[in-house]
Amino acid sequence: AQKITQTQPGMFVQEKEAVTLDCTYDTSDPSYGLFWYKQPSSGEMIFLIYQGSYDQQNATEGRYSLNFQKARKSANLVISASQLGDSAMYFCAMRGYVVQGAQKLVFGQGTRLTINP
Amino acid sequence: DARVTQTPRDKVTEMGQEVTMRCQPILGHNTVFWYRQTMMQGLELLAYFRNRAPLDDSGMPKDRFSAEMPDATLATLKIQPSEPRDSAVYFCASGTNGNTEAFFGQGTRLTVV
Helix, strand or coil, X not given: CXXXXXXXXXXXXXXCCCEEECCEEECCCCCEEEEEEEECCCCXXXXXXXXXXCCCCCCEECCEEEEEECCCCEXXXXXXXXXXXXXXXXXXXXXXXXXXXCCCEEECCCEEEEEEC | CCCCEEECCEEEECCCCCEEEEEECCCCCCEEEEXXXXXXXXXXXXXXXXXXXXXXXXXXXXXXXEEEEEECCEEEEEECCCCHHHCEEEEEEEECCCCCCCEECCCEEEEEC
């Protein structure tokens, strides 16, 4: 079975600081993808970044980077130079590619990030 | 501008009534997910389709919920009869088989009174 764990229900960070949101996962699938989504107060789900399990390098997208540690089964999101607009709920998600039944996209419980001016 | 379209955006209904939520996936996407989001349970996967066939609906209460894809451009989620505990935001997302993200619709906010 697949499982995503986000242990930080909420985080408070000063503007312009870097922030790391934790995500650990569990899967029996040998090939899988890890995703981060942002959900602002408006409610929409916005895709941020993707990491494949066989990617050699950590994914980066602008101010977002994914600190992927396969042996530890962790996929932490790092936001550099945080901005007020980064205040939102952040979800880590995973999808398997090989094992039957593991190919659904499952989400963690989320971390509510608040950026203080 | 390709996007997943969900209708209605908001729905208020009385307990016992049938509710139908619709989703138009992005053209060319062959996977569709239905999620329910509540404060208590977070994002729960209700059903998952690939090429219009249901692959996993283990997260869906079978006695009152049903999900279908009548064609590649339409996915539906029905609740009959609806109950107050079904009040939530229901999201549809579409994607492909490959290592790409799923794109979410704006959601349907359902309130059952």
